[in-house]
Amino acid sequence: MGGTPFGKSLGDLGGSGRERARRRGQGQLEAQVLAALQHSSGPATAAWVQQRLGGDLAYTTVMTILSRLHAKQAVTRERSGRAYVWTPAADEAGLAALRMRRVLDGEPDRDAVLASFVSALSAHDEQLLRTLLDRAADDGPAPGAAAPDGPGHRDPSDHTHGG
Numbered sequence: 001m002g003g004t005p006f007g008k009s010l011g012d013l014g015g016s017g018r019e020r021a022r023r024r025g026q027g028q029l030e031a032q033v034l035a036a037l038q039h040s041s042g043p044a045t046a047a048w049v050q051q052r053l054g055g056d057l058a059y060t061t062v063m064t065i066l067s068r069l070h071a072k073q074a075v076t077r078e079r080s081g082r083a084y085v086w087t088p089a090a091d092e093a094g095l096a097a098l099r100m101r102r103v104l105d106g107e108p109d110r111d112a113v114l115a116s117f118v119s120a121l122s123a124h125d126e127q128l129l130r131t132l133l134d135r136a137a138d139d140g141p142a143p144g145a146a147a148p149d150g151p152g153h154r155d156p157s158d159h160t161h162g163g
Contacts (some may be wrong), residue, residue, distance in 0.1 A: 043085035
């Protein structure tokens with residue numbers, strides 16, 4: 001499963017391996033790790049990901065990023081001997097969507113946050129969102145989605161949730 005490292009070559013960034021790792025943001029590392037996993041021919045070890053990214057990142061850094069991605073449900077893992085093998089559960093778009101849902105879930109007034117978000121969309125993005133919502137409505141509720149009166153639905157008169 002060899003190949004060329006993903007993203008900008010770490011050797012092109014200057015400084016030691018640890019200094020280079022610190023200069024990249026967590027989101028950039030997560031995206032690079034996901035890209036490597038998506039190009040693997042199957043489940044991959046952390047050592048394979050480390051090598052695929054150019055080998056300049058510490059193994060523990062790669063494990064930390066994989067663990068964070070696992071906590072975000074962007075990758076899955078299963079035991080293979082004493083180690084884990086990792087598989088992408090989401091692409092970069094899926095990871096961004098997970099982050100957006102986590103932000104929304106952390107807000108006490110979902111209606112206000114969504115209203116503010118939608119009002120700031122460009123005309124093109126608004127039309128795209130309408131198309132996607134229409135398509136989702138035609139397909140029926142997603143598996144495991146809460147019914148309108150189920151958990152997660154907030155009645156505007158329910159003041160216990162800040163609504």
